[in-house]
Amino acid sequence: MSPRSCRCQTVLLPVRDYDLDATMDSGQVFHFAAVGGGWEGVVGRDWVRLGKEREAISVSFVARDAPERSQLLERVARFLQTNVDLSRIVATFPNDGVMERAVQVCRGLRLLKQEPWQCLASFILSSTKQILQIRQICAVLSERHGPAVDAESVVARWHGFPSAEQIARLDEKDLRACKAGFRAPYLLGAARLVAEGKLDLGGLDEVPIAEARSRMMEVRGVGRKIADCALLFTGSHAGAFPVDVWVARALRELYFRGREMPLRELEHFASEHFGPHGGYAQQYLFHYVRVHGLKPQAARRTSTRPP
DNA sequence: GGCCAGGCTATGG
């Protein structure tokens, strides 16, 4: 049938200072696909297409009755955090030249609020993987083992991300077949802990960050960095500050003149320097160095490399 | 074809 006769409805979510592309493409979420200038993916159990509008984000979805529609829109707004006043967060960033440039360059970059299990699982799969490959693994995992959802996409059939229960029923070799590699047993172990109720991801925002971290790090395959990603990108702890290879490089080059620094010291510096929304600042640093490199003031080591 | 990727665990000093 013709894809133009659409069962879709579209609603506008008003928002200012929101760069949807940067946000979706900044390595915090791996389950949306760029389609025709917008983004398609699954929120909860519902397929959505997100589009950029003036002072708004358009949300398209398969038509349904009024109560379900308002529930869906509430979930999408919560996921996108459209109610967050970005300027209030940016105002808490440290008053240094590095963050001023990062804010200029990444204007409108946001943090999303993702579902805890999906977020943790994705970052377990992220270790020593490029962002493109993380997306691929998540896509295969969803296609093969996640719930099919009703979608009006013209480019793909969509599935949700498999629940902890669904993954817990699988075998390690099923996960290796999805390109999970050596992370397969880690993901399986995490899924079993969550499915058996031995790890309550929903309660982690109610305990101090140190406690939340150590609970998560009891999962094999989850260290400090992945724990902080899961705490930050689910909106549980605004002070979580994941230090990966990019952020470590950025901190060394931009704050320590390129000097070698132990990871622990970088993490400690970050927790002191970037304020109550350190995690947000971290995302600006990450995106800044990934998109623009470290050239502006720290080109010493790379100056022989062609631009 | 070599290097590196939003790391972590185990092992050896």
Add this chain to the structure above:
DNA sequence: CCATAGCATGGC
């Protein structure tokens, strides 16, 4: 305590 090999897989 700190340092590093090993781990799967694929993009560039």
